[in-house]
Amino acid sequence: MGFLRRGLPHDRNGPDSLTTCFAMFAPPRSRRSGMSSHMLRAMPEDTQGEGSPTPAGERAVGSNAGAGAFETTITLETLCARLGSDLNPVVGAVTAGVRVSAVHVSELPDPRPYLAGGELLLTTGLKLPRTRAGSREYVLRLREAAVAGIGLGLGPRFDSTPAPLAAACIELGVPLLVVPGPTPFLAITKAFGALQTEGSTQRLQSAVSAQQALIRAATSSEDPATAILEHLGRSIGGWAALLHADGAIRHVRPASAASLVEELRPELNAREVIGVSSAASHIIRDQYVAVFPLSQGTELVGQLAVGTTMRLRPQDRQMIPLAVSMLGVAALDADRSREADDARRGAIAALVDVGDIGAALRLASALGVEGCADEGRVILVKSTRPRRVWTSIRLVLPGAFPGLPSDAPPWILDLGPERPNIGDVGRTLREADPEAAVLFSRRARLNDLGAIRTQLAAAADALAPGQVVWEQPPTAMAAHVDRAVDRLLDDEGPDAAQMLGAYLRHHGHWGRVSSELSIHRNTLRYRLGRLREILDLDIDAPDEAALLWLTLRARGVVAASESRPLR
Missing domain, CATH: 3.40.1390.20 (HprK N-terminal domain-like)
Known part of the structure; x- marks a missing residue:
């Protein structure tokens, strides 16, 4: 194996071309x-x-x-x-x-x-x-x-x-x-x-035959990317993996190499990629691994990783650029398909967030989006890499729906039927962004998720880098709001609580509240001023308003079927 050791670049993270990475698999130049x-x-x-x-x-x-x-x-x-x-x-x-x-x-x-x-x-x-x-x-x-x-x-x-x-x-x-x-x-x-x-002719014929076999494998399969990986892995006597742009695994063949490819993820996260032409070589478990970017124009759409214990044959080294080109197209198609699915899921999450649950479920049914349960949880992400975190979380949470990109902090709705595996989610988050802080709410009815998100948004600011909080418990503010509602019911009775519920439901639109309750606006303003004094709360602040709404729901003041849109 001396030629392999000599062929490996001294700086494993430094190569920036296919040629340099191929040098790892080839004997040294004299x-x-x-x-x-x-x-x-x-x-x-x-x-x-x-x-x-x-x-x-x-x-x-x-x-x-x-x-x-x-x-x-x-x-x-x-x-x-x-x-x-x-x-x-x-x-x-x-x-x-x-x-x-x-x-x-x-x-x-x-x-x-x-x-x-x-x-x-x-x-x-x-x-x-x-x-x-x-x-x-x-x-x-x-x-x-x-x-x-x-x-x-x-x-x-x-x-x-x-x-x-x-x-x-x-x-x-x-x-x-x-x-x-x-x-x-x-x-x-x-x-x-x-x-x-004669040798050159034989090598050319071998290379052409290998490339033709790769093309046949891709064009004769309903899943070209997997077919390319299977053929490439068999050809080099090792394994091949298609990765997302951030290093997350899309496909690996043979599947038994998945754990080895996972060990490559930290190397990719630590590597500073300069442009889309950057390639790298690594040693993982005594295997020689090369990673090649898959790009379309200036857009990085994925990565190809190959590994073997033996140096590549000439026809194998000539086949990899073809595989890179073909997988680049496949990865771009997959990315576009994933972006379209993210957009559909984002629209559904937005409808749930504003409380229009019926429209959200109808849209999910019309678009064929699966994973919507009767309950869900809110996931708030505090990260400098929210897109990478989302890409990784969606792999371990099939029922994940992304929030609007403009919202801060970024949020995700998990509408899956079961509680996620803490170990899997934690490991995925650390790989995507070691500094990410994440807040998971308790499971709640879909009607309440918008209010819960608003409540948790304030708590997210206090999270330390890398902190993961599960099943967010009631905060001191929640206890304060609960006592305030007790005072309101004791002093003013259920009618005042109903008025407060209507005000929160209509986001403080005086005309709509006045029309619903058949009360003159001036009277409404006076009574709400009295309520503010009793509650000692800013009922127009999003976090306090969200807690008030949830507390009124819990007390039965507003019906469980009612929703309060929150933005």
């Missing part, structure tokens, strides 16, 4: 030096889709350590097989799995400045020392340069393989091959070029 005119070099990694030659120290030259680690690559073994008798390994030379990045010709006693690693070095030995010590020094220098092997051309100086050179190569583990006298070095470079072209 150093690049000047190129001789006699060198036929392998294609660059980004074009070829493979890693560059492995630097010295990353593998034992001539060993089988690298066999099978690279795909559609050229090795000494495949080159010898192509050339037949024109390139022959000497006895003891190991050629299987030894990758060749280029063929280089040099008669220099020290060609290291012109080598990048992985080359088959061809030489006629014109400058080769005849002594054992000199031959060993020569081979040692080439091993330090991480050459794939040495090809000795017989004829100009040597008619057979010199024993000191063969012994040094066996001792130091550098493969030695022989090029017979009649064979020109050009035949070796041409054979390497032919293998390279």
Whole structure:
């Protein structure tokens, strides 16, 4: 796994391109030096889709350590097989799995400045020392340069393989091959070029086949996003996940990887994303994870996360950009669908908030919106990221309905039939915004939720960052209002309480109250002034008015079916 460790960016949160993230799954580049005119070099990694030659120290030259680690690559073994008798390994030379990045010709006693690693070095030995010590020094220098092997051309100086050179190569583990006298070095470079072209064609065909398979998977399914993830996960031998723009999980395949993807959420929350082209790489449970943004124009519509314990094959790395493009369109469609659903639910919540329960239920039925029960609760959110909090809460509260964006503090109606799981909601809130403070009311009839929201709005200001309060208990103000209603009933009787109820129901519109009670406005003003003195309350303040209304409802002064619109 050395190439994976070296390929991982030092700053896990820093990469800002697909190329950088792909580097995590690919072998490292080796150093690049000047190129001789006699060198036929392998294609660059980004074009070829493979890693560059492995630097010295990353593998034992001539060993089988690298066999099978690279795909559609050229090795000494495949080159010898192509050339037949024109390139022959000497006895003891190991050629299987030894990758060749280029063929280089040099008669220099020290060609290291012109080598990048992985080359088959061809030489006629014109400058080769005849002594054992000199031959060993020569081979040692080439091993330090991480050459794939040495090809000795017989004829100009040597008619057979010199024993000191063969012994040094066996001792130091550098493969030695022989090029017979009649064979020109050009035949070796041409054979390497032919293998390279064939490999490029094979890689192109593999990439096209992989992309076509991905397109077929997407177009043949009623759920293209899930089909893409399933195909991508199987292809890379790992998993793939489609995330919301804020990192919340939309889909993950296979489903067993969901807990691992959840562990990625804090990393995404902590990362500062610069623009929609930002990508990142992480290590989660010893798996190498890359996250790619899904964007439409300048709009971030989601994220694609992939993870695997093995480096990606070239065709896999070429398939991911296509998956990113296709999932970007799917995510945008899903976002638009979700926004439309949020708008429908927001309209229903607004009707409940103003007390028009009949219209709210009729609208829910007409729009096919499910989740409306006879009772519900108010959730007040104190957060700098209200949209992210809402996006997260709606995943764990199917019966959630968003309040109007213009309202402060932001609020949500939970009209689901059951009390939510405290652990799930708390964890979701912390992931969406660790500083969010949330206030959950007790369950109440739909007619009372608007008043409860107004009551809780004042209490929300006192919440500390990160505080979550469940089943909000009666406040000191509520107790004060309860005592005030007792005084009103004792001093003035139920008729005065009925007048107060009418005033609250009509939001202080004198004309409407006067018409309902058949009382002259001046008389109404006088009597309400008397009520204010007895109550010692500001009956026009939203929080006190809401508490008064709820108390009158509890005392039976106003009917349970009556609603008081509150804005």
